[in-house]
Amino acid sequence: MRRRIDHQSMDRPRVWAGVEELSDDPGFQAFIEAEYPAVQEFSKTARREFLKLMGASFALAGLTGCEKSSFVAALPYVDQPASETIGLPRYYATAVSLDGYAQPVIATTHAGRPTKLDGNPGHPTTLGRSDIFIQSAVLQLYDPDRAAAPMRRGEPVSWADVESAIGLMRENWLADQGEGVRLLLGPTTSPTLLRQIAAFLKQFSKARVHLHSTAGLDARRQITAASYGQPLDQHYVLANCDVVVSLDDDFLGPGPDQVRNALGWSQSRRRYSDRPGNRLFMAESVPSATGALAVHRLIADARRMPALAEALAESVGVAGASRPELTDAEGRWIARAAAACKERPGRSLIVSGLSGGAAAGLWVARINQQIGNAGQTLKLTAPISGPANAGTLAELVSDIDSGRVNSLVIFDGNPAYGAPGDLGVGEAITRVRSSIHLGLQRDETGALCEWQLPLAHALESWSDARAVDGTATILQPVISPFYDVRTAHQIAAMLLGEVDPAADAAVRETWRASFGDAFDTRWKQALHDGFVEGAEPSITASPASNFIAPPGTTGDLDIVFRPDPTVWDGQFANIGWLQELPKTLTTVTWSNVVAVSPALAKRLAASNGDHVEVKIGERRVSGPVWIMPGQADNTVALFLGYGRTRAGRVGNDLGYNAYHVQATADPWLARGSLRKLDTSEDLAVTQLHHRLEGFDLAREVSPGQAERAPSDQASLYAPWPSSKNAWGMVIDLDSCIGCNACVAACTAENNVPVVGADQVRVGREMHWLRIARYYTGDIAEPRSFFEPVPCMHCEDAPCEMGCPVHATTHSPEGVNQMVYNRCIGTRTCSSYCPYKVRRFNFFDYRAPGDSSEHAAHNPDVTVRSRGVMEKCTYCTQRIEAAHVAADKENRPLRDGEVITACQQACPTKAIVFGDINDPNSEVSRLKRSSRHYVLLEELGTRPRTTYLARWRDDDDAESRQG
């Protein structure tokens, strides 16, 4: 033993814990580089892989010494923060943002680093629910490709350089009141930023602000402006709706409003226990998550939306509407929808999306007015995001073209990538004399600008923003910036002439004005609560009375543009979690597609993955085709957000750039043509087969249907005694909107690795929870279903029986346990699993050892190594933490004390988890529901995770027969 003591001296050789570690040793790397000079040419990952291999072969050859030690360094604080409990998480209320809107969150931090974001339960719009963007924002924080320091023309500079350069610019601007100075902003709700911009415009009276929105916010405002005579924000009060009619508006799809709409929708949907609480009529050109939930889904080309709107208006008796020519199906749908709306005056809602344009929007406004929905189910407010009275991007480009711009400041936007291709923004930017770009990344736009100033991430920033209803949140940093970055407010303050502004100064100043004397208490309260009470007041507005002609119909196909369901407008392209999330309805990952109808695919003789060229005007782009069951025959959908070139290592060179063919004049609906190319690609899809094939996996029940006799789930085996708590889960298929928030939350909570497109392609995605998506019926007119499938935690689990080493066993609380450190990787459990919910580490899927993404890991969950099985654990770390908390207080667990990550995220509360031994728990109550059923019950596995069948409307049954 004595020799060991010597080993502990500070200069002792490093101790190898595994072969992989060798590759990280600089000495070894130097040796390899000397021996194999070509290694230096390798890409980072290839190089790592090579080093790993070399490390392994040297270890096998016995070249390296082998020494074991479990003695590692331990570093205490020098001065421990008083409130810090080592090993326990702390929580902060703050917000991240999407399209300028605040997405209120509670950030979980471990030892000072945020690891998980969840909705803020106290917040009036989200009630603690979240979406995929909230869940993934934490990975964006740790994105290793973030801009780390200010740069000028690609050369690193200091912030002092930046400040002095801005000082010089300001001198020039002051000379001519900012003539030639332009600010370009994405939509923002931040009172502080808006105040700073107003101050800037005051200082430089001839400067102008331009607004650039990628995801259609400006288009929506144009529609309301045309429909109501003033730009307005629409707020759907879905909780009060009995009938909803949507004309190509995917209001439950991704976007800033998703959580609020999903909550309202599910609230009204679950209003009664014996029948569905509302009915949705959807006319859509491209299948969407919302359309999948519709009772009556009409497939219509995008160009039909104004006509359908007018027909509906005519049917409910709106003055001035005349009945356009309709097909039989359209006619039937209109008749049903109109009847349903008229039956529920004031409790119905008609909405329309971007593809209908102002023509449909105006009719919809009039219908809502006519049947008394306005003010009841449809609330209007003044625009929540600003800046008001901003110019457009097109105006900016034309100003640049005519030489009227000499200085351009771009606030956190990427117009060189994310703007209609015909504008030529990138080229225009290069012609501005001095340009400044603020951004998280040195993206396509940043690369073109003279100055690239790195922004702090929302989780590192003092800032403020307002949620979709106008409720403001003061953003507080939950971690200090680990790069040399500044917030937008600090840079704005620099533009206003301040030197080295403090991070929180501008925000405090804004709120000092509104909090007044009670500043300190209210500020503290706001930070604690995560929001400041006070939504935007609603206003009443009457629809305009003019007539808007629908746009003409030239060209053979309707081409609609949609933000991508997971990477949105492209800003999240470098977030692996979002890239690997299967896109709702297609389950494609790592790419966007050109979605076409089955009929069109047949005409083109194209199958999934074949490349097609989309031609709009003279602009072309080519991408892989995806045959979308239920898409309108002559509509093609292009998805924005891909084809990025400077997103980072994750997001570069994936998919095609749909912005390229977007037109400034009508960016959301165009006419164009399609041509099949000879090439094709293998799309990384997580679900290959979508037709339900007659199985009753995703069930439906009619309200009148006789209650199914609850099964006693008989077993040949004597039951094992249960401990006091017995965990179970119920998933309500009627509420699931397929939004993937649960999957993203699970990924974040359980350190689920990202495996990359190639691994997804061969079927090795690691998500513990998948949203199975099925359709039944004709491929041209299918009914779609979503079914989240986590581990069933079978009481008579076939998987456990297969394991030869006791690596998967059952807890007395009924949890099917998977012990990674005992697993030897026989994969028997997965072979035997009828639900195929187990996931295997075919390779070492851990991020490279030096990756900053490790900081996002939940320290309470083991990071799995190569060769072990993993699966849903019912978030056992949360169960055990709750047990410890309860046991320390010597009390039983309360219902709702354990919340799984998926349950916590779900915006429709479709997932309920709890103790099934407690007859009064929510989960027990749901298990007694008449809609309750067990997936593959005939196998006798006795799952703890069960389902509530989706409601089938009686009406719906009629229509099937008819």
Next chain:
Amino acid sequence: MRDVKIVAPIARHRGAARMVQLFSPVADTWLRLFLIGGLSLAGGGTVAVVGFARSAYMTDTDVRPRQPVPFSHRHHAGELGIDCRYCHSNVEVGPSAGLPPTETCMTCHSEIWTNAKMLEPVRQSLANNTPIQWTRVAKLPDYVFFRHDIHIAKGVGCETCHGRIDQMALTYRAKAFTMEFCIDCHRGPAPHLRPPDYITDMAWKPTSDARKEGEEIAAHEGIRFGELTHCYVCHR
């Protein structure tokens, strides 16, 4: 008529005839020794490997790693009688007992032994705001999620796992932190429990009947018997 060969044992024609006596009698002895030796080696090897896994070498017990400051628990906890929780203040509230921040050391050592050479790293730590690099003695693998707080709350004393820290000049791992060690107590915690007042008492001995007393404590603390040996209790 018949050609019968009679071969005399003494007069054998070594060259002509084929002899099949290939081995000397010693070869048999060697072969047997080899067989016995091989079998004993295999058997002994198995026993040795099983034993080696439990050896002090493999479990890292009885090793006193060199520390930047030769901190003596015997002096502080034993002779001075400072309570464990004075320095390891996190032990009742969090999963980790917590190493004392430099500030804690300096509460006393800004007053006494202010110039001791031995304490130079501590002063350096405070001056430079860099942590002292201790070498961890009690370490569990990454996949074991141990929580101090619940063990303390339920009556498991420090000494139960860490041994007589108050007698260690340089700290070492007193107990082998094998799964057997943990599971033994998780199966039948009663004999290992003590009243809350004696959690940090190193010299505590159960009064008379450890099991009976432990069972009383367990009942009082509501220890979930039978639920502590499934995998997710420690592995996640």
Next chain:
Amino acid sequence: MPEGLYGALAEFKSPEDLLAATRKVREAGYRNLDAFTPFPVDGLDRILRLPRPTIAFVGLAGAVAGAGIALIMQFYVNYDYPLNVGGRPIYAISAFAVVTFELTILFSALAMLVGMLWQNGLPRLNYPVFDTDRFHRASKDRFFLCVSADDAKFEAGETLAFLVGIGALSVELVPG
């Protein structure tokens, strides 16, 4: 018993010759006999009055031991750390049957192999009969009868002569 002598070895052409010769040797009163043949010769054991072999009992003992060890092992490991495996019983006897069966056979077969070698006194590389000139054909095509020097009736010259008399192809003395 003469020092340095193991016995007398007689070579025969066929099993039948050997059987006939053996019968005669026994009739002549020799008792301490052994035969060496290239393959098992039917009926030789009866003529030599060899006891019935007990390998079957060794095999049975091995089988019982194997079954016992397998069952005890499987019961013990589940007793030692009882874990709920898919709701199956702790002592799942039907599931234990397979390993029990395998170990029964394994132990039985190994016991018989070891027992056979042990009872035969093998391995034994050095043995007196190898020290003869003709014995190498015992594994080829000749059949040998050996009269042990321990035999009460053994007398080198006489015995050799007797063996020649009953039709041996060759005879020789085996040094001890």
Next chain:
Amino acid sequence: MSDRSDILPTRQSMGRIADQLTDIPLHFPVERRWLIAMMFASALLLLLMVSVVELFTRGVGIWGINIPVNWAFAIHNYVWWLGIGHAGTLISALLLLTGSEWRNSLNRFAETMTLFAVVCAGIYPILHLGRPWYVYWMFPYPATMGVWPQFRSPLEWDIWAVLTYLTVSLAFWYTGLIPDLAAARDRATRRGWQIFFGVTALGWRGSARHWLRWSQAYRLTAGLAVPLVVSVHSEVSLLFAAGQIPGWHSTIFPPYFVLGAAFSGFAVVSIIAVALRSWFGLENLVTNDHLDMLGKVLLATGLMTGYGYVFEVFDALYSGETHEIQTLVDRLAGAYAWTYWGAVLFNFIPLQALWWRVVRRSGWMLLLVSVSVVIGMWLERYMILVTSLYRDFLVSSWSHFTPSFWDWSTYFGTIGLFLVPFLIAIRLVPMISIFESKELLHEEKEEKQHA
């Protein structure tokens, strides 16, 4: 039985058989052809080593497996090799007990083949593991973890079954080999050979006492080996049948697997018989009658396997279970229908030629049929694994499987792992049981004399 006395030509002497067979190892006759074969086999073995290094360095992800098809080539080839490894012991043990003398010319190389086939099979469960370095966790040893193996798992049964099978086969093979090693020892002239055969023969001297005990031990071991063979492949079938996956969860599996194993095993025995007899000029020992018998057995086991196919279809249809029927349809017409129809084609079509005596008695024809059967059985195992897994219960988990380069290289590599020791073995030990041939020859001559 008329052809019983014909099975070995009686116009040969015992001594010649002994010399002929011991000469093969002692004075190896076909050096050049052997070298070429050895180089080919070594190349394959090298391929296996490269594949294994790659596998252990990077992980099982180098194969084409995924979720749901997370068992494929490794288990597939494991079952295939193990099935082949069933013929040797069956021929030796079962036919020994039933007194079928024609086995005597075949049993030694059939057993040898068995051993190496089982070794090939045996490495797969280790290669297959995600963390092969922890394979010892499958054995009950007093771990510091206090955790034991899980004896309800078919995989755990499997380890015991395969190790038992390997050990008992080895014991049985060796027991039968001892007298022949002694024969080789007595023929050997070079010191090296003398020591090698001297030690391995353990000093066997053919004493009547020894033969008596030996015979009993040998016959009893044979008696144990027969149920063992049946149990081992039944147990392997439980690897599948114990799961609930459609197409696996069936009571037909144990007999279906055992018969299929015997079928493929006899095919390989036929291949080796034909090859060895032409290489070493053993027509006097492996006669056309032997080939005829092999052909008949092949036909019989083939037809029984065919019954398994028919019953599997019937079973699925009769069950009325939607998932079972779905899997049946997938087998017959799904993405991997080629494996099903390939198995049917290769297994059963050329097999029908064996109804003709002339085909059975022709070495080349029997060889071709046997090769076809080996391919057919390989496809069958592919079919059983992949068609059941790629589309199981939940439509959302349906996927595909495509073997990768490393799948193939590992598989072909194991053929090297089989051939290299086999080629060495034919240089080391007599490939046909010498003493049993002599015994048979003697009995035949006796009979002739009496007749």
